[in-house]
Amino acid sequence: MLRGCGTRFLRNLNNFSGAYSQQCRHMQLKTEYDAVVIGAGHNGLIAAAYLQKAGLNVCVLERRHVIGGAAVTEEIVPGFKFSRASYLLSLMRPQIMNDLELKKYGLKIYFRNPSSYTPLAEPSGLDGKARSLTLGRDSQENARQISQFSKTDAERFVEYEEQLERIVSALDPLLDSPPVSMSALTGSSLREKWSSLGSVKALLSSVRSLGKDVPAFYELMTAPAQKILDRWFESEPLKATLATDSVIGAMASPQHPGSGYVLLHHVMGELDGMKGAWAYVEGGMGGVSKAIANCAQDHGASIFCDKPVSYVDVENNKVRGVVLADGTEIKTSTVLSNATAKVTYLDLLPKGSLPKETVEEVSHLDYTSPVTKINVAVDRIPNFKADPNVKENEPMPHHQCTIHLNCEDSQLIHDAYLDAQQGKITKTPMIEMVIPSTLDPTLCAPGKHVVLLFTQFTPYKLAQGEWDDANRNKYADVVFDTIERYAPGFKDSVIGRDILTPPDLEKTFGLTGGNIFHGSMSLDQLYFSRPTPGLASYKCPVSGLYLCGSGSHPGGGVMGAPGRLAASTALADL
Known part of the structure; x- marks a missing residue:
């Protein structure tokens, strides 16, 4: 797999420690670059790789100690590597995979089959005995599973x-x-x-x-x-x-x-x-960012951690450079921001840089988020009542896929949404559980497991109180009690947990409102209206500034397209 790679790539791959800041310390930050990318999320890294491959001298500035943005791996509980925010790969554009040779640069993936598992708290179905619904790539098995609940649905599912x-x-x-x-x-x-x-x-x-x-x-x-x-x-x-x-x-x-x-x-x-x-992704979602960074660096790009940008320097409506939080000035005529539109246009640009109507448009973007991510370290595989483990602590097929809890009835999802609208901690959270350690042995010690919980619906602001440790743990306890109903013994298996409410996602990853897509994926914020009708070309009214994150077309997910398209737009202008 490594044959033919440059020596710089080999050095980077061998020295990569997950935190990445070790490498950053050995680089020398220059006072001038052809292009500067703000934020080492996957889109920012992709933009940097394309720009560097095109012959520009590119610098990436990351405010955290680790690259990846939301596509990151962190060891929050000793011995357990968490995909702390995003947790699955699918949307990455094939052209980017090929152009940047991500497999050559270390990306390894584990396919899941089956893909979806919905255990039922109580038996139901046509015979009153069905305990779960499992879906995957086998159409005949899908039909058999769905037939437990409806023969008609089994036939229509293929057409759907x-x-x-x-x-x-x-x-x-x-x-x-x-x-x-x-x-x-x-x-x-x-x-x-x-x-x-x-x-x-x-x-x-x-x-x-x-x-x-x-x-x-x-x-x-x-x-x-x-x-x-x-x-x-x-x-x-x-x-x-x-x-x-x-x-x-x-x-x-x-x-x-x-x-x-x-x-x-x-x-x-x-x-x-x-x-x-x-x-x-092997090693967690940080493996995606790591592979992209390896490609960018192998072509000569510089990536620096612990370098928060204070503002973009503008003169005569043109970018002159960026100024770091410590006062360091870096000259450049081209800046690509991987931050949200709100952070990019309202926080990083000096006041008065944008037309009043643009400021108003950006100010009214919808960043509402319902997501609380909980990362859990456990000492054994969960044992679901609907499909008990055949052998003690040995994963079964349904452990490798997305496990849907509180999903027997669509009304449960709607009820949880209504609770969030009232600022309440819902009693019926919608939970998507994945256990990547069932397929990836690099995440933790044998026998132990990494459990990632993507949960909804949680309000950004509570009607009563704040998202302090007490309320974080109160909500996490509701989630764990729910899991316990489906998999008794789960709570006793927990070694440690990491709870990220919408405000925590905003603070930790720079996701305005905690929104994982850098803004709502509603019809009014898509295509030529993403993030706004006046900013949908990746260009800012300030010459030389571009939005390369998920807040631009085609939107969120670990897709990479916004980074590639923004870089292409900048290159065309240059």
Whole structure:
């Protein structure tokens, strides 16, 4: 795997310690670069790699002690490596995987099969004995599993998946092209019109490819996911399991208009040519960032940790450089920000740099988040009542996939959403549990396991009190009590836990509002309106400043497209 790699890459790969700051200390920060990237999240690193490969001298400045942004691995409990924020890989664009040779630079993934497991607290189904619903890549097994609850649903599920796959395939070109610029199309400059031609072709190609699925696509963009699922299916365990994808990371209920698009966004992925496949990354999600950084550094880019940027220096509406929190000035004419639009345009730019209408647009972006991430170290594999372990502490197939709890009925999801809207700590949290150590032996010692809990719905502000340690632990205890109902003995297996509420996600990772997508993935904040209609070209009104994070098109997830497209835009301008 390492044959043919440069010596710099070999040195970086061998010396990588997870914290990355050891390498950063050995680099010399210069006073001038061709381009500076603010933030070493995966999109920022991808932007840096493309710019460096194009011949620019690039510097990446990360405020934390570790690279990766939300795609990071951290050892919070000694001996246990957590994917502390994002926890699965699927959306990374194939072109980026190939262009940056991420496998050559150390990326290794573990595919999961089955992919989804929903245990039931009480038996149900057509015979009253069904205990769980498991879905994967085997269509015949899927049919058998769904038939426990509905013979009709088992038949329709294949048709439902085929329609989603057709729509995803039709939209694929849009993920690799900048959004169509309305101002460019209507502007007087022939150069602007010509520059938007590729985006127009991609849009027309997608519309043409949708064909008979145009009505279904329109419905997905505008209708509640619940309405769509109710029309397709009748069994609640299946509908609720599918409905979770419609609200992941969104402060929305499946009963809300537009929640169908979030569902669509989460089936857009592809890994090694496998559509819709999700996988664990060896060593945790920091392995993705590590591979991208290895590529960028092997081509000559410099990456520095513990270097928070105070502000972007602007003169005559042009970028002059950046100033670090310690007062260090770095000259450059090109800055790409991997921060959110709010942080980039309202916090890092000096007041008065932007037109009043732009400030107002950015000020009203929706960053509402329902997510609390809980990372848990346990001394044995959970034992689910619905499918008891055959051998003590030996993982079974359902342990390797996404485990949905409190998902027997879609109403449970809606009820948890309503609690969050009132600022309450819900008693019925929606929980997605993954146990990556069932496939990746590098995360902890044999016999022990890393359990990652992606939970909803938690408000940013509580109606009573603050998100202090007492309330963090109060909510975590509710989550653990829920797991205990499905897997007795879980609480006794816990060695340690790390709780990240929406304010914690904001403080730790710079995610405004705790939103994992750098802003809502609602229809009003997508495509040529992401993050706003006036900023959808990755460019800022200040010449030389670009937004390369998930707040720009095509949005959130460990996708990489915003980083590549922003770098491409900057290179075209240069």
